[in-house]
Structure formats: structure tokens, C-alpha cells
Amino acid sequence: MQPTSTELQPKRQSSARLWILLTIILILLLTGAGFYLWQKYAPNRQHVDTAYHELQKPVFYNGEFYPVSAIGDKESLKLPLELIQKWIDPTIIYEKESDSVIITTTDKVLRFKTAELSALMNEKSITLSFPVEKKDNVIYVPIEPLRQLYPLDIRESDTTGAVILHKQGEKINWGKSLKPEGVPLRTDATIKAPIVSTIAANEQVTILSEQADWYKIQQQSGPVGFVRKSDITADHEEWIPVQEQPAAYVPWKPQSGKLNMTWEHVITKNPDTAKIPDMPGLQVVSPTWFSLANDDGRVSNQADAAYVKWAQGRGYQVWALFSNGFEPDRTSKALSTYDSRIKIIKQLLGFAQTYKLQGINIDFENVYLKDKENLVQFVRELTPFMHEQGLAVSIDVTPKSTNEMWSMFYDRPALAQVVDYMMVMAYDEYWATSPKSGSVSSLPWTEKSIETLLNSEKVPPNKLVLGVPFYTRLWTEEPNNGKTSVSSKTLTMDAAQTIIKDKKLTPAFSPEAGQNYVEYKEGDKLMRIWLEDDVSLKARVELVKKYNLAGLASWRRGFEVPSMWKVLQDALNAK
Incomplete structure (x- = not known):
């Protein structure tokens, strides 16, 4: 029996609705796919301002812009001081007290005062075309002296x-666009990033780096962004010429290869040189002649021309020591301004000329942590003047520790960049008033001190000089109300040997200290001595060789027994 037309109508309607639904679904799928493809592949046409658009005169280095604008143009161009410190030389300073910008290089000290056309280069007057300028609390430095x-x-x-x-x-890598319609420069390495600029056909641009299929480039007009590699062709390379620099100062070095220096301790008068025995192998003496006398920068002088004549007549170089007197307040004031620092420097230069010195050894101790940067600045300003006269510059530092006024005020990495030699005073591990007795300088402690300066403090081994003690201490440990009180007395090498001889003691080697040791009793008191002798000195020389240090310096002449000079000479020269 055939279905009637009435029975077929619902089936046709259902089929039509299904086709309509399928068509709608297909349209939606195609629309979605199209939208997805458009979202994925259609480039962003939005134009945005550059990140620096509010800067009137932006400054760039390696594609990075500085957030403060330059001022002026061409010959009158001036750069913000903080930009110069970040990108050119971090050692340039602005000194608020004297309203001065101070630049120090290896051979020059340049001082500008704000708004003045006269400046000082190595204390000689020069004339500027444009002055240092202060504007809206920003210090601007003219490019003219910077180029020099x-x-x-x-x-x-x-x-x-x-x-x-x-x-x-x-090296500058140049590229250019060959597309007549230009190439969009985008904020990121994707076509979905907005556009900051357009690169015209044949426009030359700097290729800064590459990232997958993209170049990071900079236009000569400033804008930095990303373009597809396919839109830019490499053009040529340009090398910024290396300017010939004046010959750098070369510090004196001993012919034997390792420095052997000793300090001459001068308190009120210089020693009778006729009574000083031969010191074979010694190359440099550092008499403690100069010290900071007041907070205005006056330097006291105990130098002796006869001593210099005697020393140099025996082939010794004379590197006079300049001390801060271990007076922190006086030091803080004297280092606080360029004027007081240069006053010190001029006096030292005058003394160096008068006494025909060959070097200056700086010994600043007991300094406030807040004066750390000022000490570095003083050494930066001092060194070019000394080198100009052919004088070696060295500085004494302690081993690194957490004691602020004994150790932390030394910026050893910064100082090491400036001076010719750095003497690490590797003694007083256990100091005179220590609550516990111990070695003045045990071998493990000494070696650790060396390693710290070479590694974490970045002191070059060819500048590091190991300071060694010619003294020791006699320690007294005495029972006192159930506790042990400790006191000490400084001993020269000879005094220690006298005690050993008088007490008929036999030194025993202490592996923990790396040196000989004796002890004895006086009633209920225990007397202890960690000896400085040929054993300890030879061991220290081995450390000099192990770490290829510049040499050693001994504190102090007169504390040794005469035979120690031959011991040091043989040990330093031994292959």
C-alpha cells in the first residue's frame, strides 16, 4: 500500500530542516575557520608610539634607550651624567660638596665645576666650549671632553x-629593505605585534640581533623593533675604529720575578742605617714616613734623605708609606672633597720629588664603612699623578672579614683595578687582645685569605703581594675564677728564640697551624708560642709560588733574625 501525500509531508519537512541545520553548521565552521586563519595569519595594522616618544632627544646604546633625554645638539650636545656612568664609565662621580663632576682614567684626572667653562685636567687649567650643566636636578656633561x-x-x-x-x-651589522612599499617595524617578533615605524625601501638599518625568523633592528632615526628576516637583506659590516692609546704605565718589576719588600717602621726618628745588617734578596723598603695630620688634608713628614741615599745605594727601591694614622674621623673629613684629596696628593707628589722616591704605599686602616667609595676615589685620583712621575702605587689591605672598620671598608676589586700592587696583611689572625690564644698567621688561614682575594675579590695574582709577619706572640693562659684569662706579648723572632733557648724547649711542628710551636708552664700559667721562623717563611713562599703571586712583603724590618733574608732569597729564587 503506497503512502499518501499527507504521510510524506512530515518526512520532507524533517529532511529540509536537517539540510538547513547542516548548512548552518557548515557556514559556522567555515566562518570559524576563516576567523581562526585570519586571527593567526592576518598582520596587525595598528600603529603605536615608541616607548621613548615623550623624550625630546633620546639616547641609545645597543638598542636600549636611556629614560632621560640628552640636551643640545652637534658640538653642544650634553649627556646625562647617570647615562655616562651606566654606559661609558661607572667610576665618574658627581661631588655635591664641591658641585663638581670628576673623571678619572688611567692617566688623567679631570674636574669640571657646574656652569664653569674652566676645568682642571691633572690640575692644569683647560677651557671648555660648553660647561657642565644642572637642569631639573639632572647633571649634563658636554661630549667634547668625553670624546677626548x-x-x-x-x-x-x-x-x-x-x-x-x-x-x-x-661591529655594526647593516641591512636594508628592498620592498618598495616599505617594511613595518613591530614591537615584538610576531606579525600580531603593533607597528612603531616603517622602514622605507633601501633604508639602511642596524641589525642588533636575531630571534628565529626575525631580526631586531634599529633605524638611524632611533626606533627599535622587529622585522621578518625575509623583509631585510644583509648589506655590509662596519667596525668602529680602535683609537691608538698612549702607552700605559708599566709598574716596576724585579728582575728575579718575585717582589721582596719590607716595611721600615719609623715612629719618631729614622734608624741608624750603619746598624742595619745586610739583607740579601731584598728589593724594596717602605719606610712609614707620611701620615694624615689633620682633617683638612695636611700630611706630616718624617722622611730622611740620608736613608733614601743609603737604600738606593744598596739597590733598594724606596716606596714610602702614607698612613691615615688609623683615625676614622680625620680620614672621613679629609677624603670627603676633591679639594682636600688633591691637597694630600700634591703634598705627596712634592715629597716624592724632594726625596727622589720610586713609589708610594698607601696604608689606610680603621676607616668607617661609609667612606669606602671615597677611599677608592682618592686612590683613583692619586694614581695618575704618581704614574705621571714614574712612581709605583701600592695599597695595603687586610684579609676579607665581616669586621666593618678592619676589613669591609676596602673595595678590593675596585682598588685592584687602579693600583700596581696590593699587599694583603696576612697577619693578626689572633690579635694582641684576642680572647683566645692562637697563631699570628696560621698557614691554612693565610692560604684561605689568598684564595678569597683572588677568587671572590677578583684581585689579579700578578698584583697581589703576600704580607708576612716577622713577629709572633707569647700567650699567657691563666686560671681565673673557673675561667681562663688570656693575655699576650709581642715577640720578635730573636726574642722567641731566646725564650726557647733559656727554657730549653724543643719546638714541635703543628700540622693544624703549619708552623712550629712550643709551650711551657710558669706556675699555673700556660705559656704558648706559635713560631715564625725559617719553616713558616718557607711555607709562605711556597704559597706565593703556588698562586703565582707578585711576591711578599714583611712586617717589619728589625723583627727578623738576620739569617731570614737568606732563607727568603733562596726560597724565592728556587725553581
Whole structure:
């Protein structure tokens, strides 16, 4: 029996609705797919301002812009001081007390006062075309003297005024666009990133780096962003020329290879040189002649021309010591301004000329932590003047510790960059008033002190000089109300040997200390001595050789027994 038309109508309607639904679904799928493909592949056409658009004269280095604008243009261009400190030389300072910008290089000290056209280079007057300027609490430095002191390549856009810095020896990779319609420069390495600029056809750009299929580039007008590699072709390389620099100062070095120095301790008068025995192998003497006399920078002088004549007549170099007198308040005031620092420097230069010195040894101790940077600045300012006269510059530092006024005020990495030699005073491990008795300088402690300065403090081994003691201490441990009281007395090498002889003692080697040791009783008192002798000195020389240090310095002449000089000479020269 055939179905009637009435029976077929619902089936046709159902089928039609199904086709309509399928069609709608297909349209939605195609629309979704199209939207997805558009979202994925259609480039962003939005244009946005550059990150630095509010800067009137942005400055760039390696594609990075500085958040403070430069001022002026061409010859009158001035850069913010903090930009210079970040990108050119972090050692440049602004001294608020004297309203001065101070630049120190290996051979020059340049001082500008704000708003003045006269400046001082190594204390000689020079005239500037444009002064240092203070504007809206920003210090601006003219580029004219910067170009003289630093090998900079400064390029300024004629269209936007943007400034791009390069340094000597750097390579610039140039590229260009060949597309007539131009190439969009985007904020990120994706076509979905907005556009900051457009690169015109044949426009030359700097290729800074690459990231997958993209280049990071900079236009000569300033904008930095990303373009697809397929849109840019490499063009050529440019090397920023390396300017010939004046010959660097070369510090004196002993022919034998290792420095052998001793300090001559002068308290009120100089020693009778006729009574000083031969010191074979010694190369440098450092008499403690100069010290900071007041907080205005006056230097007291105990130098003796006859001593210099005697020393140099025996082939010794004379590196006079300059001390801060271990007076922290006086030191703080004297180091606080350029004027007082240069006053000190001029006096030392005068003394060096008068007494025909060959070096200066700086010995600042007991200094406030707040004066750490000022001490570095003083040494930075002092060294070019000393080198100009052919004088070696060295500084004494303690081993590193957490004691602020004994150790932490030394910025050893910064100081090591400036001086010719750094003497580490590797003694007083157990000091005169120590609550516990122990070695003045045990071998493990000494070695650890060396390793710390070489590694974490970045002191070059060819500058590091190991300071060794010619003295020891007689320790007394005495029972006192159930506790042990400790006291000490400083002994010369000879005094220690006298005690051993008088008490008929036999030294025994202490593996823990790496040196000989004796002890004896006086009633209920225990007397202890960690000996400084040929055993301890030979061991220290081995450390000098192990770490290829510059040499050693001994504190102090007169505390040794004469035979120690031959011991040191043989040990230093032994292959």
C-alpha cells in the first residue's frame, strides 16, 4: 500500500530542516575557520608610539634607550651624567660638596665645576666650549671632553635628533629593505605585534640581533623593533675604529720575578742605617714616613734623605708609606672633597720629588664603612699623578672579614683595578687582645685569605703581594675564677728564640697551624708560642709560588733574625 501525500509531508519537512541545520553548521565552521586563519595569519595594522616618544632627544646604546633625554645638539650636545656612568664609565662621580663632576682614567684626572667653562685636567687649567650643566636636578656633561677621554662614536639623527652611541672595536651589522612599499617595524617578533615605524625601501638599518625568523633592528632615526628576516637583506659590516692609546704605565718589576719588600717602621726618628745588617734578596723598603695630620688634608713628614741615599745605594727601591694614622674621623673629613684629596696628593707628589722616591704605599686602616667609595676615589685620583712621575702605587689591605672598620671598608676589586700592587696583611689572625690564644698567621688561614682575594675579590695574582709577619706572640693562659684569662706579648723572632733557648724547649711542628710551636708552664700559667721562623717563611713562599703571586712583603724590618733574608732569597729564587 503506497503512502499518501499527507504521510510524506512530515518526512520532507524533517529532511529540509536537517539540510538547513547542516548548512548552518557548515557556514559556522567555515566562518570559524576563516576567523581562526585570519586571527593567526592576518598582520596587525595598528600603529603605536615608541616607548621613548615623550623624550625630546633620546639616547641609545645597543638598542636600549636611556629614560632621560640628552640636551643640545652637534658640538653642544650634553649627556646625562647617570647615562655616562651606566654606559661609558661607572667610576665618574658627581661631588655635591664641591658641585663638581670628576673623571678619572688611567692617566688623567679631570674636574669640571657646574656652569664653569674652566676645568682642571691633572690640575692644569683647560677651557671648555660648553660647561657642565644642572637642569631639573639632572647633571649634563658636554661630549667634547668625553670624546677626548673615551673612544666613543656618537651619531646624531638629522631628522629626529636621536643619539646613538658606539664604542671602539664594536661591529655594526647593516641591512636594508628592498620592498618598495616599505617594511613595518613591530614591537615584538610576531606579525600580531603593533607597528612603531616603517622602514622605507633601501633604508639602511642596524641589525642588533636575531630571534628565529626575525631580526631586531634599529633605524638611524632611533626606533627599535622587529622585522621578518625575509623583509631585510644583509648589506655590509662596519667596525668602529680602535683609537691608538698612549702607552700605559708599566709598574716596576724585579728582575728575579718575585717582589721582596719590607716595611721600615719609623715612629719618631729614622734608624741608624750603619746598624742595619745586610739583607740579601731584598728589593724594596717602605719606610712609614707620611701620615694624615689633620682633617683638612695636611700630611706630616718624617722622611730622611740620608736613608733614601743609603737604600738606593744598596739597590733598594724606596716606596714610602702614607698612613691615615688609623683615625676614622680625620680620614672621613679629609677624603670627603676633591679639594682636600688633591691637597694630600700634591703634598705627596712634592715629597716624592724632594726625596727622589720610586713609589708610594698607601696604608689606610680603621676607616668607617661609609667612606669606602671615597677611599677608592682618592686612590683613583692619586694614581695618575704618581704614574705621571714614574712612581709605583701600592695599597695595603687586610684579609676579607665581616669586621666593618678592619676589613669591609676596602673595595678590593675596585682598588685592584687602579693600583700596581696590593699587599694583603696576612697577619693578626689572633690579635694582641684576642680572647683566645692562637697563631699570628696560621698557614691554612693565610692560604684561605689568598684564595678569597683572588677568587671572590677578583684581585689579579700578578698584583697581589703576600704580607708576612716577622713577629709572633707569647700567650699567657691563666686560671681565673673557673675561667681562663688570656693575655699576650709581642715577640720578635730573636726574642722567641731566646725564650726557647733559656727554657730549653724543643719546638714541635703543628700540622693544624703549619708552623712550629712550643709551650711551657710558669706556675699555673700556660705559656704558648706559635713560631715564625725559617719553616713558616718557607711555607709562605711556597704559597706565593703556588698562586703565582707578585711576591711578599714583611712586617717589619728589625723583627727578623738576620739569617731570614737568606732563607727568603733562596726560597724565592728556587725553581
